[in-house]
Amino acid sequence: MSAPSASKSYPGQVSEGLRRWRKGKSALVTFLCCICAVIVVTPLALVFGYLVFKGAGSLNWDFFTKLPAPVGEVGGGIVHAIVGSMILVTLAALIGVPVGVLGALYLTEYSGPRFASCVRLGADILNGVPSIVWGIVAYAILVLPHGSPFSVGHFSAIAGAIALAFIMIPLILRTTEEVLLLVPNGYREAALALGIARWKISARIVAKTALRGILTGVLLAVARVAGETAPLLFTALGNSGWSQSLKEPIAALPLQIFTYAISPYDDWHRQAWAAALVLLLFVLGLNVSLRFFTRERVSAQPKADSDKPTAADAVVATVATRGAAVQVQ
Amino acid sequence: MNDQPAALPETSVKATLPASAYMNSPDRGAPPPAASQPKPAIDARNVNIFYGQKHAVIDVTLGIPTKSVTAIIGPSGCGKSTFLRCLNRLHELIPGSRMNGTILLNGDDLYAPTVDPTVVRRRVGMVFQKSNPFPTMSIADNVTVGLRLNGVRDRAFLRERTEDALRKAALWDEVKNDLGKPGISLSGGQQQRLCIARAVAVQPEVLLMDEPTSALDPIATVKVEELMNELKRNFTIVIVTHSMQQATRVADQTAFFYLGRLVEYAPTRELFNNPKQKQTEAYITGRFG
Ligand SMILES: Nc1ncnc2c1ncn2[C@@H]1O[C@H](COP(=O)(O)OP(=O)(O)O)[C@@H](O)[C@H]1O
Ligand SMILES: [Mg+2]
Numbered sequence: 001m002s003a004p005s006a007s008k009s010y011p012g013q014v015s016e017g018l019r020r021w022r023k024g025k026s027a028l029v030t031f032l033c034c035i036c037a038v039i040v041v042t043p044l045a046l047v048f049g050y051l052v053f054k055g056a057g058s059l060n061w062d063f064f065t066k067l068p069a070p071v072g073e074v075g076g077g078i079v080h081a082i083v084g085s086m087i088l089v090t091l092a093a094l095i096g097v098p099v100g101v102l103g104a105l106y107l108t109e110y111s112g113p114r115f116a117s118c119v120r121l122g123a124d125i126l127n128g129v130p131s132i133v134w135g136i137v138a139y140a141i142l143v144l145p146h147g148s149p150f151s152v153g154h155f156s157a158i159a160g161a162i163a164l165a166f167i168m169i170p171l172i173l174r175t176t177e178e179v180l181l182l183v184p185n186g187y188r189e190a191a192l193a194l195g196i197a198r199w200k201i202s203a204r205i206v207a208k209t210a211l212r213g214i215l216t217g218v219l220l221a222v223a224r225v226a227g228e229t230a231p232l233l234f235t236a237l238g239n240s241g242w243s244q245s246l247k248e249p250i251a252a253l254p255l256q257i258f259t260y261a262i263s264p265y266d267d268w269h270r271q272a273w274a275a276a277l278v279l280l281l282f283v284l285g286l287n288v289s290l291r292f293f294t295r296e297r298v299s300a301q302p303k304a305d306s307d308k309p310t311a312a313d314a315v316v317a318t319v320a321t322r323g324a325a326v327q328v329q
Numbered sequence: 330m331n332d333q334p335a336a337l338p339e340t341s342v343k344a345t346l347p348a349s350a351y352m353n354s355p356d357r358g359a360p361p362p363a364a365s366q367p368k369p370a371i372d373a374r375n376v377n378i379f380y381g382q383k384h385a386v387i388d389v390t391l392g393i394p395t396k397s398v399t400a401i402i403g404p405s406g407c408g409k410s411t412f413l414r415c416l417n418r419l420h421e422l423i424p425g426s427r428m429n430g431t432i433l434l435n436g437d438d439l440y441a442p443t444v445d446p447t448v449v450r451r452r453v454g455m456v457f458q459k460s461n462p463f464p465t466m467s468i469a470d471n472v473t474v475g476l477r478l479n480g481v482r483d484r485a486f487l488r489e490r491t492e493d494a495l496r497k498a499a500l501w502d503e504v505k506n507d508l509g510k511p512g513i514s515l516s517g518g519q520q521q522r523l524c525i526a527r528a529v530a531v532q533p534e535v536l537l538m539d540e541p542t543s544a545l546d547p548i549a550t551v552k553v554e555e556l557m558n559e560l561k562r563n564f565t566i567v568i569v570t571h572s573m574q575q576a577t578r579v580a581d582q583t584a585f586f587y588l589g590r591l592v593e594y595a596p597t598r599e600l601f602n603n604p605k606q607k608q609t610e611a612y613i614t615g616r617f618g
Contacts, residue, residue: 112424186461190524193417194475194531195451204478208465 051280055273063274067241074267078275080242081256084157088236088252089226091161092168097218099165100172101207107173108180109188109202120177123170131167135234138163143235157243157250160236164225171224175217179210216290223286227279229254253279368436370395370535370565371416376430378411378420385411387589389430393535398557398566400580400597402573404612408589409569413537416567417453418446435534451479454528458540460520462512462527468504471512471523475531490530497563498526499556518549525556529564536560538568542575554579573613577601585609 014022062077069076107116141148142159152159183206191201207214232238238255239248253275260272369392378386386408393399401409414420415428418439432439439449462471470477472491481487491508495501500522504515512523521541528536538557542550557566557579570576576583577597584594585608593600593609604610 184461186457186459187463189419189422190455190457190461190463190527191474191478192422193419193450193455193457193537194478194527195447195449196475196478197447200478205463205465205474209463211465 048280048284051273051277055270055275055277058270058274059277063271069267072265076271078251078253078256078271080239081251081253081275082278084236084239084243084251085226085253087157087246087250088161088164088232089222091157091246092164092225093218093222095162095165096168096172096221100169100221101176101214101218103169103173104176104180105202105207107177109198109206120174123173126170127174130230131228132230134163134167135231138166138231139234152247154247155235155237155249157236157246157248160232160250160252161246163231163235164228167225167228167231168221171221172217175220176210176214179213179217180206182213183209212293215293219286219290223283226282227254229258233258368395369393370435371567372431372433373412373416374431374433376412376415376428376432378408378415379427380411380423381425385589386415389586389591391584391591391594393565393567394582395435395565396561396563397581398561398568398579400576400583401567401569401586402571402576402583402612403586403592405571407586409586410539412586413539413567413569414455416535416537417450417455419450419455421446451475451531452533453535453537454531454533455537455539456521456524456528456541458543460517460524460544462515462520462523464511464513466512467509468512468515468523469508472526472530475527479531494526494530497529497560498522499552499559500526516549518545518552521545521549521553522556525553525560529560533564535565535567538566540569540571543571550575573601585612587612 062075064077064082065079066075066077067080068078103119107119111119138159139147142151142162143153143155144151145153187205187209188201191205192198196205232252232255236252236255237249238259239251241251243250257272257275257279260268260275263269371391371393373389373391373393376386376389376391377384389412401413403409411420416432416439420426420428428440434449434452438444439453462468463474466474469488469491472494473481473487476487476490492501492505495504500519503519504510504523507514512520515523521544525536525541542553545553554575557568560566561581568575568579580597582595583597583600585592585600585604585606587608593604593606595605600609601613604613
């Protein structure tokens with residue numbers, strides 16, 4: 001068989017000039033889109049590059065293991081702020097994760113649609129509340145003496161953790177809810193038809209199926225609050241040394257960066273850059289390890305003699321990746 | 330394809346209606362329990378089911394003989410699934426659904442106020458159209474999930490049940506070396522048999538199947554159909570199918586539903602060869618559906 005000759009005319013054929021014009025237009029638009037995509041990631045590269053440039057030189061053993069040197073002296077570290085951040089975030093997660101996850105389980109597995117949509121709306125509004133507002137409210141309720149029956153009466157780690165927890169809860173609630181809704185109803189019905197109690201189905205089958213997605217949401221919420229500064233300024237306050245109890249002010253990385261950055265000392269400026277780099281590396285590390293989680297699952301390909309396994313497997317994978325997508329909205 | 334079940338094996342034809350007259354045929358291997366007073370495994374009386382205003386099942390009275398296969402056929406939307414799902418109280422999950430009437434399972438009223446639907450569902454298992462092994466569980470864990478999540482801890486017992494259920498589902502030889510692999514790594518037909526094994530493992534009295542082969546290829550379909558013939562030694566099976574050929578192949582008796590009503594219920598051969606109702610005849614000769 002001979003190939004149709006190139007010069008042969010066919011319906012819809014256009015002139016050479018018009019074809020070039022169209023090709024040119026298409027290339028231009030593609031190029032513009034590409035530029036926009038590059039613009040999205042440029043700040044990340046810039047921020048990261050700049051922080052490495054300014055801060056990497058100050059990262060040394062002392063920085064991670066020593067308390068700050070006396071004011072005006074060069075050297076010392078911010079170990080208390082790193083540990084303080086860990087304490088704050090861990091406490092916040094201990095409060096925020098159960099509330100957020102169990103709340104989402106209630107919404108998808110038990111509650112009626114009207115209640116669920118009310119809570120969803122509330123959570124969405126809370127997710128839009130600026131963190132400084134959380135800070136003032138936490139300050140009024142938890143810090144001011146006689147502010148409320150729950151008030152500690154002064155700045156404290158516990159107040160900081162609670163403020164962070166309340167930022168986490170609506171985030172986790174929404175991401176968890178989204179991934180639970182992705183779990184096909186067929187699994188719930190199959191489990192019910194086996195005579196399994198409802199709460200066991202929720203915990204051992206539905207939540208487990210969505211576990212990766214839930215974890216993704218939790219880790220992203222952790223990454224988000226790890227960098228929160230405003231609420232901590234009003235609650236945890238900061239501390240230049242170790243704190244002896246959770247009822248005392250406590251140091252945290254973002255607070256330390258803030259304090260050092262507005263100080264008049266060059267060495268503190270240097271350390272502020274280094275601390276900012278540490279914070280960014282922490283958030284970056286969380287995100288990268290998340291990708292790792294989700295990818296491992298996707299590549300665990302089952303036998304390919306039917307389209308079903310991949311479909312079912314994809315649910316687990318989507319459930320996991322959706323967590324990230326939701327968070328980014 | 331031939332809808333006339335002329336070649337239907339004689340053995341699959343049971344006694345004539347009423348359903349309460351059915352009993353086990355000894356050649357099936359199951360001894361007829363209390364042959365003197367054969368009772369249906371499921372006795373549904375004047376069942377009505379509503380979805381809000383929609384009257385989906387209208388005054389259905391149906392006795393399902395024990396240890397046999399009963400098929401429910403009818404055009405789509407005629408209430409087959411709805412009726413099936415009320416036999417294990419699964420329809421209750423749909424907001425706005427209501428049911429009245431009586432359903433007795435081996436003499437126990439499934440809808441008595443003191444009855445826990447969870448317990449009903451342990452006695453009446455179900456297999457769905459779309460195979461749905463739990464994606465987080467291995468083959469073995471899928472089989473035993475109904476036992477484990479109901480508090481069975483004994484490892485040896487669970488292993489024994491796994492093998493027993495997989496053998497009953499004609500899957501053991503194919504998966505005995507891969508019990509730790511994910512259930513969803515199996516092929517579509519194997520997954521469906523895994524779901525059957527999962528339902529069988531809790532040893533229900535009745536096994537409901539809602540179009541269990543409609544997502545399977547012909548070879549997998551034949552396997553599941555052969556399986557039903559084996560399973561009815563131990564279980565009472567109710568299958569919803571949109572395939573009349575399938576009903577003639579597997580069912581001892583067949584019920585024809587139309588617009589929410591039970592139009593005709595008879596031994597399969599009789600229903601297809603000699604329908605008493607005009608609507609049945611029209612349906613099985615393909616004049617509507
Ligand atoms: N969840 C539901 N809500 C409202 N109506 C429903 C629901 N499920 C089924 N129905 C209606 O009930 C009737 C019977 O449905 P179904 O039992 O699924 O039919 P079949 O299984 O015979 O195809 C149909 O008319 C359908 O529209
Ligand atoms: Mg149906």
